[in-house]
Amino acid sequence: MEVGLGQNRTSEIKVHPNYRTRLVLHIRDSLEETVQASAAALDLIKNEQVSAIIGPRSSMQAEFMIKLANKSQVPTITFSATSPFLTSINNPYFVRSTLDDSYQVGAIAAIVKYFGWRQVVAIYVNNELGHGMIPYLYGALQDVEVHPNVISEEASDDQIAKELYKLMTMQTRVFVVHMDSSLGIRVFRKAKEIGMMEEGYVWLATNGMTHMMRHNDHGRSLETVEGVLGVRSLVPESKELEDFRLRWKRKFEKENPTTGDEAELNVFALWAYDSITALAMAAEKSSTNTLGYDNRSVSSNNRTDLGNIGISRYGPSLVKAISDVRFKGLAGEFTLIDGQLESSTFEIINFIGSTEKVIGFWTHSNGLVKANSNKTWERLLQNDMVIWPGKSKVVPRGWESPTKGKKLRVGVPVKGGFLNFIEAQNIDPITNATTPKGYSIDIFEAALKKLPYSVIPQYFAFKSPDDYYNDLVSELSNGKWDTVVGDITIIANRSLLVDFTLPYTESGVSMMVPMRDNENKNTWVFLEPWSLDLWVTTGCFFVLIGFVVWLFEHRVNTDFRGPPHHQIGTSFCFSFSTMVFAHREKLVSNLARFVVVVWCFVVLVLTQSYTANLTSILTVQRFQPEVTNVKELIRKGESVGYQRGTFVYDTLKTQGFQASQLKPFNSSEECDELLSKGTSNGGIAAVFDEVAYLKAILSEYCSKYAMVEPTFNFKTGGFGFAFPKNSHLTRDVSKAILSVTQGDEMQEIQNRWFKDQSQCPDQKTPHSSYRLSLSSFWGLFLIAGIASFLAFLVFVALFLYEHRHMLCDDSEDSM
Known part of the structure; x- marks a missing residue:
């Protein structure tokens, strides 16, 4: 409904009898249609030459009307169009006497962060109302993963059920609903039918829905939303508001005796009343000498109604007077900042049965505050103040294993060697399902047990044609699995595709070489302690x-x-x-x-x-490595080994090794065989690999080989588990890995898969020249x-x- 306001000096009014200016209403019904609203506004401006327009009712109707107001300079005041996309900054004749939806995202984010939920699903309607708030919700929940889910405003019950069933297959159990209350009630009703209003679920309703819940189905809709949390702007109680409610109810019931609860006022009605009050006060303060319109000069090419509408002479002074109005209205303090109602306090509502229980408040300055207290929510959980869906008093974790749909799909590599890290067993030839074992699997499953929620992994084997793990990571980024587990190195190019957890092994690439018996049978061994320059200088x-x-x-x-x-x-x-x-x-x-x-x-x-x-x-x-210098290996043309399928091959080529010098191996046994032969017999002189692999080899052959720090510095992140980008599991599993690696369980897992290295020499000690030189x-x-x-x-x-x-x-x- 659009209300145009003219002015009349002869009409009587009981309130403010001293006012010289009176308002006259010209009502046009928009029939809740965007085109009809635009036509009604054009009619009021062109034919009635109104001084101001109260409307539109919805954000969808506002866009054209705002342009029309700017063109005709007629102030347009809305009490219910809440989309943040509508702004008064570039539209000086648009006045919003309601709160836009961006104000409430702070309260929603505070609730989500207080309870520690790390993922939410935003369910919103596919129109101006829905799309307007979502960018602000993303901004407020920067540390929380937000999944959008759009529902059409014309959606049938079957279409709503289809969307909800899709959400049931997800692991997230926190839903923020932002739409018109009538559509929202249908969503809640369907969610209850399919079992999504049970224990473990969390539902948050936004401001407009929360205010209008009890006005749907004569208040019976409250039973549908039991356990839902809602955010709504605070309407402070006052004597003026109570008097107005009584007068309204008395008048409404006298004219419509069978309506019952429909006589109850909602916040939008109060904002509408305050809007008209503000307009009346502004009209009284502004000069009426400029009432009327100036005719716009029309070009011969523009003969439409829009082309020949006039320009209000009174509009500029009226809109300025409205901006300066300050008073305590029925809905609270009426103060406009940049043409919009100033942000207020929000109530946090818990729907219990047929009642709405206020459990707290939120303000931008104080954050969450308990109801009837100036204290924060610190003891909210202990006091069982919230009733959750399913009449539960236990705070939902916000994440559960899907009750319907797939489990956590885990991709694992099929390897030919180093099976103590991971070995895929009993591979199903059709589904590739497998039962893996190994060091990496034990670490992963130990971490899953540390999570505050249940995760059931289902493993699938993957065999790359060239044993290269980049293919495995690419399949994860394409959505084939939910995670990838194995001896996967954290390097830069893979991190562009997926997110890695914290590493569970040491990082870096090192060199392993054979040890030689340095038993000193040299007659001149007494000269070895000093270098030549030191001997000469001393002499x-x-x-x-x-x-x-x-x-x-x-x-x-x-x-x-x-x-x-x-x-x-x-x-x-x-x-x-x-x-x-x-x-x-x-x-x-x-x-x-x-x-x-x-x-x-x-x-x-x-x-x-x-x-x-x-x-x-x-x-x-006595025992020393045969070689300690990478440049010496390159200069002599010595062959060196690397594990097949790893990134080490490319690293060695960048250091100057020729492809003919590089020989691959698949297992620690094959590596030992190559090193034992030596370069002259078709073997290798040294091995380059990650520290974790070299330690695995040394656990079996520690008396034969030594790990030497190479002269080049190539750092990696160690082994980690890969998850899709922005997965909330990355952070949770990383924390669990820390708990595992810093506990006694880590040593047990290591002893299970690797031999005891306590009897081996310390392989971390870098071997270098032992002669003392003049520089010392x-x-x-x-x-x-x-x-x-x-x-x-x-x-x-x-x-x-x-x-x-x-x-x-x-x-x-x-x-």
Whole structure:
């Protein structure tokens, strides 16, 4: 129904008798049709030249009317068009005296997050009303997966049932319903018939539906929605509202004595009353000197009714006056912000039997607040305040195994080796159903047991033509399975297609090489602890220290005098004897004593390091890897191995290996055979694979091979379980994996599938060159050199000072 408002100064009214301006109503019935509403609005503007229009009733009718209002500058006020798509920002003559649907999504999101539900299904009608709120719901539930489900506004009961049966096959049990209340009641009634209003389900009704529930079927519809939670805008009780209800009911029953409960007011009626009140107040405040329309100049090409409608002279001042109106109406405070009613408090309703129980409130500033309390909902669960569908007091988990339809479909790879990770058994040749076992399966099933809900996996085998797991991941992204379980490595290109859980194994690619017996039968093994540069530098410093000591001592110490060969022998003997601290010559010069003390400290560090490293060479480091350098393998053209079907092949090629150098293997036994042969006999010199596989090989052959950190750095995420993008199971299973891997159960699973490696050497220790080089001791030599140099400078200074009289003598003997 569209109501056009004119103005009349002679009509009487009991309320506000002091007002100079009175309103006259011109009523047009839109018959709830969009075209009829547009025609009625055009008639009111063109023929009645109204000053304002109250309407439209629905969001579908509003779009054309808003354009018509802008064109004619006639304020159009709606009390029931709630779509957020309708806005006053770019439509200055559109005024919304009701709350748009975007305001309530905060309350819905707060409820969902409070109860910890991680997935919801949004059931909405396929029109302007339904599509308007959904983007805002997605925004408010950023951490929650939202599944849209659209129902046509002309849907039959059979079509509604078909959609609901489809939802029953899903695991999600939380449904947000946003549509017209009459259609919504049909959805709830059909859901109850097919068993979707039982324990474990959650239903949330939006604002418009919640307000209108008791006005459908004379209130009998409330029994259909028992256990449903609803969000509705708060209408504060007041004496004015109670008086108005009594007057309305008395008048309604007098004119329609058989209607019963239909006389009860709903919030849209109150907003309509407040809208007209606001319009009357605005008309009183604004000047009426500009009443009337200006005729629009019409071009010869535009002879339609739209082309020759006039422009209201009164519209601009009236719409400004409406924006400034502030008062307490029947529905609450009436305040317009940017042409829209300001957001208010929302009630959280629980439908119980034929009653509506207010269990709390929500405001943007305070969030959820318990009813009759300023406290938050912290003890809401403990107090059993909510009755859920099926008259249950237990908070639904929001996720259940489908009672009808398919189980959790799990894809598993068919492997030829490393069966301790996963092995598909008893494969059905028709359905590919299988009963797998292995380390990965045990971890997966242990994680499922940690989930707060029941999940029943059903396994299906998958054999890739080239044993490449990328095919397995692609099938998951195409919807063939609900998850993929196995020794699947988390790498970047796969993460673009699916989501991975947290890893349950170590990450990274490493190298494994054979161990060689390094029993030292070399005659010159005593030279091994130091590198050549360290030997040369140490020898040079022995000579230097011998010379410095001789320089300081030979003039004052008889031990360092005599024939030249004697002085040279004494100096070198003194210097080298400091290695074992056996020098016998007494030092007279303090400078020489200073240099020798510093040098003895350096010699102490060098001898202790030499002894420790030589001991290590002769005992601990007897067994050493045959090769530790990837570049050396490439340079020598050595063959290396990789596990067939893995991404390691491409990694090795990028590092510089030729395809002819790369040999695949399928199992740990085949890997051992290739390594045992060596490159010269058609085998391999090293193996590159992920840490988890190499540890599996070492658990069987730890005495023969060692794991070496390669010189290149290629990180992976380890093994993980794959799920489709945005699956809520990814997060839940990841948390469960943490619980499993950090508990005692993890060690039990590992011992079940891999041999005890406690007796093996620590394979994490990186093997590298064990020789000590000059770079390890250059600081010590620097200290000794600086000490010698400073002592030499002091010696020269003292020498020149003592013989200054000779330097000043010009005779030839002075030199």
